[in-house]
Amino acid sequence: MKKLALLIILSLFATPFLKAQNVEISGFARNYTGVLFDNGEFSILQNTLNLNFEKTGNKVAFKVNPMVYTYNTDSIKFNMREIYLDLYFNKIDIRIGKQQIVWGKADGVFITDIVSPLNLTEFLLPDFNEIRAGVYAAKFDYYIGNNTFEVIWIPVFTALETPSPGSIWFTQPTFPIQPTFDYSKRNVTASLENSEIFAKFTAITSLVDVELMGGYTWDDAPVLHMTKSFGMNPVTHLPYLSGINVTPEYHRLTLGGGSFSSQIKGFIFRGEAAYYGGKYFLTEDMTAVDGLTEKDYLHYVVGLDFSVSSILISTQFIQEHILDYEPGILTKETQNTMTFLARADVLRETLHLELFSYIGLTNEDALIRPKITYDITDGFSVLLGANIFVGDEAGRFGQYKDNSMIYTKIKYNF
Amino acid sequence: MKKITTSFITFGLIFGLASNSELSAQTLDGKQIIEKVYNRPTPPNQTSTLTMTLINKSGETRVRTIKQNTKDFGDVEKNIMFFITPADVKNTSFMNWTYTDATKSDDQWIYLPALKKTKRISSESKSDYFMGSDFTYDDLGDRKVEDDTHKLIGKETLDGKECYIVESVSKDKSYMYSKTVTWVVKDHFIELKKEFYDEEGEKLKVQHIKKYGDFDGFYIKILEEMVNVQDKHSTSLFFENINISVNLPEDLFTERMLMRGI
Numbered sequence: 001m002k003k004l005a006l007l008i009i010l011s012l013f014a015t016p017f018l019k020a021q022n023v024e025i026s027g028f029a030r031n032y033t034g035v036l037f038d039n040g041e042f043s044i045l046q047n048t049l050n051l052n053f054e055k056t057g058n059k060v061a062f063k064v065n066p067m068v069y070t071y072n073t074d075s076i077k078f079n080m081r082e083i084y085l086d087l088y089f090n091k092i093d094i095r096i097g098k099q100q101i102v103w104g105k106a107d108g109v110f111i112t113d114i115v116s117p118l119n120l121t122e123f124l125l126p127d128f129n130e131i132r133a134g135v136y137a138a139k140f141d142y143y144i145g146n147n148t149f150e151v152i153w154i155p156v157f158t159a160l161e162t163p164s165p166g167s168i169w170f171t172q173p174t175f176p177i178q179p180t181f182d183y184s185k186r187n188v189t190a191s192l193e194n195s196e197i198f199a200k201f202t203a204i205t206s207l208v209d210v211e212l213m214g215g216y217t218w219d220d221a222p223v224l225h226m227t228k229s230f231g232m233n234p235v236t237h238l239p240y241l242s243g244i245n246v247t248p249e250y251h252r253l254t255l256g257g258g259s260f261s262s263q264i265k266g267f268i269f270r271g272e273a274a275y276y277g278g279k280y281f282l283t284e285d286m287t288a289v290d291g292l293t294e295k296d297y298l299h300y301v302v303g304l305d306f307s308v309s310s311i312l313i314s315t316q317f318i319q320e321h322i323l324d325y326e327p328g329i330l331t332k333e334t335q336n337t338m339t340f341l342a343r344a345d346v347l348r349e350t351l352h353l354e355l356f357s358y359i360g361l362t363n364e365d366a367l368i369r370p371k372i373t374y375d376i377t378d379g380f381s382v383l384l385g386a387n388i389f390v391g392d393e394a395g396r397f398g399q400y401k402d403n404s405m406i407y408t409k410i411k412y413n414f
Numbered sequence: 415m416k417k418i419t420t421s422f423i424t425f426g427l428i429f430g431l432a433s434n435s436e437l438s439a440q441t442l443d444g445k446q447i448i449e450k451v452y453n454r455p456t457p458p459n460q461t462s463t464l465t466m467t468l469i470n471k472s473g474e475t476r477v478r479t480i481k482q483n484t485k486d487f488g489d490v491e492k493n494i495m496f497f498i499t500p501a502d503v504k505n506t507s508f509m510n511w512t513y514t515d516a517t518k519s520d521d522q523w524i525y526l527p528a529l530k531k532t533k534r535i536s537s538e539s540k541s542d543y544f545m546g547s548d549f550t551y552d553d554l555g556d557r558k559v560e561d562d563t564h565k566l567i568g569k570e571t572l573d574g575k576e577c578y579i580v581e582s583v584s585k586d587k588s589y590m591y592s593k594t595v596t597w598v599v600k601d602h603f604i605e606l607k608k609e610f611y612d613e614e615g616e617k618l619k620v621q622h623i624k625k626y627g628d629f630d631g632f633y634i635k636i637l638e639e640m641v642n643v644q645d646k647h648s649t650s651l652f653f654e655n656i657n658i659s660v661n662l663p664e665d666l667f668t669e670r671m672l673m674r675g676i
Contacts, residue, residue, distance in 0.1 A: 266538030349546035378500035413501035
């Protein structure tokens with residue numbers, strides 16, 4: 001907390017100096033308040049200050065992007081979302097430092113877009129520009145016209161952020177008996193051997209935009225290795241489950257994929273796919289080591305964007321498929337999801353109406369997100385929205401049925 | 415000189431200086447006049463800064479500032495725009511490629527800095543208004559001559575310049591304007607003023623060039639205004655830092671520059 005206060009004071013005093021150096025300062029202040037439908041409790045009381053310090057030159061540039069979140073009245077969270085240096089050469093750009101990297105053509109779905117891990121502490125509800133965590137990386141881009149070859153080296157692993165116990169988004173894994181946890185393998189030591197590497201080729205042409213990518217990475221979510229111990233019932237003389245030891249551990253993942261986007265008669269067709277090699281899944285197969293099985297996995301999306309009377313419509317079909325599937329795997333072999341977006345900007349683009357939905361086709365559940373934003377003046381907006389979870393409680397969205405909420409966001413950009 | 419078919423803001427602002435006095439002395443019909451407007455030559459390179467001011471009926475203003483670069487590559491004209499203000503769209507950028515082949519749609523991409531993503535977007539929504547202004551994308555581009563039936567309905571002196579007055583009616587009955595009436599300067603085939611009529615035949619908007627200048631042999635718009643007479647709302651476009659003597663490199667019109675910004 002003292003460090004944070006010091007940083008804020010330094011920022012305030014440094015501002016005149018930074019302006020004198022032509023460092024651009026921008027950002028936003030935002031209040032975000034949400035109330036649960038069910039019981040009227042506040043699901044979130046958050047204030048955010050986002051600051052961007054940027055300087056761009058012909059050969060070099062930098063960006064520093066601290067964010068401060070306060071929750072309720074006494075909780076504060078500081079996040080240095082990005083801090084990096086850019087070096088520009090004739091055909092090569094290099095970016096070094098903590099940065100957010102976004103790949104792919106899908107919206108709200110993360111298929112080849114896995115370089116920056118997600119922050120799921122509030123499920124999928126944060127704005128998509130805030131849901132990704134920054135990674136410490138060196139990014140190299142080599143340009144040939146409108147083609148780009150990109151290589152990213154990440155020396156320090158950054159894990160997926162998940163909700164803590166006590167959060168309304170926390171889901172407790174279920175076990176037949178109370179397990180014990182061994183966290184000794186939960187860290188990935190920062191070393192050359194444990195680096196992640198990604199490569200991507202991008203081509204932008206009149207006909208189609210294409211991305212091809214590959215990565216040797218870590219699965220951002222830990223795998224739960226379960227060791228079961230059995231005792232003998234002295235009465236029935238039958239074995240019984242006497243203990244479960246759970247060891248969360250991160251595993252390597254190899255993937256390759258690509259995406260495309262093209263316009264045909266005013267319609268934008270998009271697609272994205274990735275093949276993941278060596279992903280672990282929990283299984284009930286008693287012969288499986290640690291209750292896990294390793295399978296390859298396919299994840300893809302196809303999408304269509306078009307306009308009807310100035311209303312933008314965007315829809316996507318997403319499929320996740322486990323290859324060489326075996327009975328006992330706790331994840332379904334195939335899971336289908338759709339997204340739907342309708343958006344209209346009216347009253348001279350001061351009133352923005354939007355409906356976005358995830359629709360779980362496999363589990364028959366959904367997250368429906370209507371929202372209205374009004375720009376009171378340029379840069380100052382008020383948003384009223386709702387997050388409505390419906391459907392099967394075993395589903396990805398239906399499990400949060402009790403978390404349906406209405407919320408407001410008041411935001412000032414500067 | 416290449417036929418301008420571009421559909422974005424820069425391309426509506428240039429007037430060729432080539433003298434057409436001999437032609438204007440001849441008797442021209444409405445279609446021939448509009449063809450000469452459409453076929454005006456343009457400079458191969460241009461950079462400028464645009465300040466767009468939206469004024470509502472209460473006199474309240476909203477200001478948008480955009481830096482833009484345009485280059486004619488012969489078979490394709492490329493334009494890249496960087497949004498400077500307001501704060502909520504700062505660092506957003508937009509790229510448009512327009513082809514001489516009239517059968518080929520424009521290609522458009524937008525880079526949204528918050529999402530760190532370049533998205534290809536549809537270029538077919540010509541009747542949408544540009545950034546809440548009184549200009550539709552169609553108003554800002556060059557409408558094809560064949561899309562309308564043109565008729566010379568008179569001659570008039572406007573702002574001290576002799577003008578043809580041409581009425582144009584869309585062949586597409588679903589078009590957002592029932593007709594337009596354009597005042598074309600006789601000497602240079604510049605559209606000095608244009609009236610737009612809605613589907614009921616009522617006057618909707620009036621576009622007026624308030625100021626233009628001579629830049630190395632080309633007349634270029636400096637200040638223009640579009641007034642929506644029904645909504646009492648207006649938009650002015652003010653172009654500064656106009657430079658047509660630069661030789662813009664090809665790699666300026668790439669995803670790299672969209673993402674890097676100006």
